[in-house]
Amino acid sequence: MQSFRSGSLAILVLGFGVLATAQAAGKPEDTIKYRHAIMEAMSSHVAAILLIATNKIDARQHLQEHADAVANLSGELGQLFPEGSGGSETETLPEIWSDSEKFSAAVKKMQDSAQSLQAAAGANDNKAFMGTFAAAGKACKSCHESFRAEHDHDDDDHDD
Amino acid sequence: MPERVIGFLLAGLLFAGQVSAELSVDQSVEHRRAVERGAYLLHAGGCISCHTADDEDAKPLAGGHALETAFGTFYSPNITPDETSGIGTWSDEDFLRAMQEGRRPDGAHYYPVFPYTAYSGMGRDEILAIKAYLFSLEPVSQQHPDHDLPWYLSSRLTAGAWKFLFFTPQRFTPDDEQSDAWNRGAYLVRHLGHCGECHTPRNALGGLMSGLELSGNPDGPDGKKVPNITPDRKSGIGKWSADEIEFFLELGMLPDGDFTGSSMSPVIDDNTSHLTPDDRQAIAVYLQSLPALNTDDNKNNNAGS
Numbered sequence: 001m002q003s004f005r006s007g008s009l010a011i012l013v014l015g016f017g018v019l020a021t022a023q024a025a026g027k028p029e030d031t032i033k034y035r036h037a038i039m040e041a042m043s044s045h046v047a048a049i050l051l052i053a054t055n056k057i058d059a060r061q062h063l064q065e066h067a068d069a070v071a072n073l074s075g076e077l078g079q080l081f082p083e084g085s086g087g088s089e090t091e092t093l094p095e096i097w098s099d100s101e102k103f104s105a106a107v108k109k110m111q112d113s114a115q116s117l118q119a120a121a122g123a124n125d126n127k128a129f130m131g132t133f134a135a136a137g138k139a140c141k142s143c144h145e146s147f148r149a150e151h152d153h154d155d156d157d158h159d160d
Numbered sequence: 161m162p163e164r165v166i167g168f169l170l171a172g173l174l175f176a177g178q179v180s181a182e183l184s185v186d187q188s189v190e191h192r193r194a195v196e197r198g199a200y201l202l203h204a205g206g207c208i209s210c211h212t213a214d215d216e217d218a219k220p221l222a223g224g225h226a227l228e229t230a231f232g233t234f235y236s237p238n239i240t241p242d243e244t245s246g247i248g249t250w251s252d253e254d255f256l257r258a259m260q261e262g263r264r265p266d267g268a269h270y271y272p273v274f275p276y277t278a279y280s281g282m283g284r285d286e287i288l289a290i291k292a293y294l295f296s297l298e299p300v301s302q303q304h305p306d307h308d309l310p311w312y313l314s315s316r317l318t319a320g321a322w323k324f325l326f327f328t329p330q331r332f333t334p335d336d337e338q339s340d341a342w343n344r345g346a347y348l349v350r351h352l353g354h355c356g357e358c359h360t361p362r363n364a365l366g367g368l369m370s371g372l373e374l375s376g377n378p379d380g381p382d383g384k385k386v387p388n389i390t391p392d393r394k395s396g397i398g399k400w401s402a403d404e405i406e407f408f409l410e411l412g413m414l415p416d417g418d419f420t421g422s423s424m425s426p427v428i429d430d431n432t433s434h435l436t437p438d439d440r441q442a443i444a445v446y447l448q449s450l451p452a453l454n455t456d457d458n459k460n461n462n463a464g465s
Contacts, residue, residue, distance in 0.1 A: 047417030054403060137411045137419055141428075144421025150384055 028085050035080040038073055045069045046137075049117075053130060063129075067114075067121035070136070074114040077107045091149045106143040113139045191292060198293025201286055203434035204352045205279070209426040211236045222246070222300040227273060228382045231366055232309035234273045242299035255291045256284060261329050262319075269319035271307070272327070272366065281332035281351035326367035338449075341438075345446025348439060349374075353431065358386045358423075375453040384423055392452040405444035409435070 026034070045066040051057040052066070081103070086092040096103045113136040120132040202208065213224035223238035241248040247255070254265040262269060262276035270276060279287070312318065332351050334343040349355045358381060359374045375396070376388035391398040397405065404415045409432035412420045420428070432440065 043417030045417065046413070047415065050407070050413070050417070056401075056403075134411055137413050140419035141412045141421060141425060144419055145425045146421075148421045150422055 028087075031080070031082060031085045032090055035085070038076055038080060042070055042073045045073070046140075049133065053126060053133065064118075064121045067118045071111075071114040071118040074111050077110060078104070093147050093149055096147050103143075103147060106139070106146065110136070110139040110143060194289040194292040195296045196293075197286075198289035198291070198296075200434070201290050201352065202293055203431055204348060204439070205290065206353060206427060206431045207239070207290070208430040211239050219300045219302065221294070221297065222302040223304040224302065229273060230362075230379050231273075232307060232313060234271065234307045234309075235304045237304055238300065238302050239294055240297055240300040240302075241295045242301050245301050245303050246299055247294070248299055250291075252288055252291065256287055259287045259290075262323060262327065268316045269323060271313075271316070271319045272322060275354040275357045277327050277368075278351050278354035278357060280327075280329045281347065283331060286352075322366065325365065339445070341442045341445045342449060344439065345442035345444070348435075348443050349446050353443070355389070359389050372453060374447070374450060375455050380423070382423060386423075388453065388455045389447060390450045390453045391448055392454045395454050395456040396452060397447070398452055402441065402444040402448060405447060406437070406440040409433070409440045409443060 048057075048059075049063065049066045049070070052059050052063050081092065081096050083097055086094060086096065113132065117129075117132045117136045120129040123129065208220060210225055210227065211221045211223055212218050213222070214226070218224070219240075221239050223236045225236045227234045227236065238246040240246040243249050250258075250265060257263045257265070258270065258274075259276055259279045259282065261280070262272070262274065264270060332347050335346070338346075356368055356374060359376060360368045360370070361372050361375065361377045362379075363369055374389045375392075377386040380386035388396040390396040393399050400408075400415055407413055408415075408420075409428065411433070412425060412428045414420060432443075435443075
């Protein structure tokens with residue numbers, strides 16, 4: 001039974017691996033759309049977190065969900081930028097691939113800080129939580145600074 | 161008798177010694193306070209991001225940062241106290257003249273890429289506190305490249321003509337009708353922080369269009385578009401709460417949860433994140449009091465120019 005379980009776990013892990021590769025090998029325009037969707041989802045959760053954490057919205061019971069989402073979504077970051085998914089129609093900068101070491105380090109930093117955010121969300125210490133929020137924000141910002149072209153917020157405004 | 165005279169003299173000397181010791185203690189405390197205050201003002205004045213080169217190991221404030229503008233490429237000077245490549249030989253008056261009047265110690269005019277037009281609103285004490293801080297730093301010997309300008313701007317006389325047209329040195333005077341926070345915000349935004357240098361559009365001769373204060377600049381530094389930060393709900397930041405403005409200035413987070421990576425990033429890192437919460441709040445109070453200017457209507461005109 002035990003070995004069956006670990007066996008299926010192995011298959012499951014393998015399956016995820018295949019999935020990740022499959023996703024990376026998707027059509028570039030789909031990869032770009034997916035990446036955009038993940039980034040938008042992440043920022044929406046971040047916006048929600050801030051509204052809760054600054055007591056604008058009384059929804060403390062949902063704080064953990066949003067923090068979990070940020071941590072989970074940031075787990076995908078490493079697979080969102082396969083070679084060939086850049087170009088002038090995207091906001092990616094070529095340094096993502098030419099300086100992949102620095103990019104991987106930036107992704108890792110984001111993932112680590114998102115995990116700290118996730119851990120702090122349940123701890124009922126708003127000040128400490130805001131500290132982890134600021135650190136995660138710093139990670140977002142420094143990666144955007146190095147690897148994202150100037151972002152035109154007018155483009156996001158169509159729906160509001 | 162002579163003993164008595166000597167006694168008096170000695171007492172006098174001791175007394176004088178004590179006074180001068182006290183004086184020098186006072187001066188050093190005062191100096192230390194000025195240095196501390198100067199460090200804060202240097203951040204609030206945004207000096208670091210322009211006076212530091214872009215490379216990762218660049219020495220702070222030693223200049224060499226290239227600023228590409230619609231009028232040519234400017235290289236910021238070294239403002240560490242190095243005596244040959246920096247400002248180590250400058251007197252207080254030299255420093256004041258540079259900051260308030262836009263003149264070099266030799267009398268030549270600075271190009272208005274150096275925001276003396278904004279710093280001119282600062283008082284003597286604040287400016288000299290910045291100088292005290294700069295002079296407390298290690299001198300760095302580093303020359304900066306010459307500005308790369310079109311021929312018609314290469315003479316500093318043009319800068320003089322520009323100043324004649326667009327610049328009147330003037331100290332900031334608080335508006336009694338407004339709150340303290342508003343006045344502090346106005347001072348930080350208009351003068352120390354010189355936000356309008358990037359966020360206010362310029363006319364063809366590079367003068368700031370004061371009627372369009374902070375309504376954005378389609379042709380900002382490095383060829384980038386700089387956003388409208390007046391309270392217009394559509395084209396400006398009218399939908400932002402005061403908290404959101406303060407949060408943005410502290411962390412670079414936009415209300416939609418995105419984090420900026422724009423040219424505002426170094427401003428946040430070197431300037432606004434170092435401010436006290438009260439000062440960030442004052443900035444929000446002032447920005448929210450501005451007339452809301454809708455710049456969407458002339459968007460097409462701007463895009464074409």
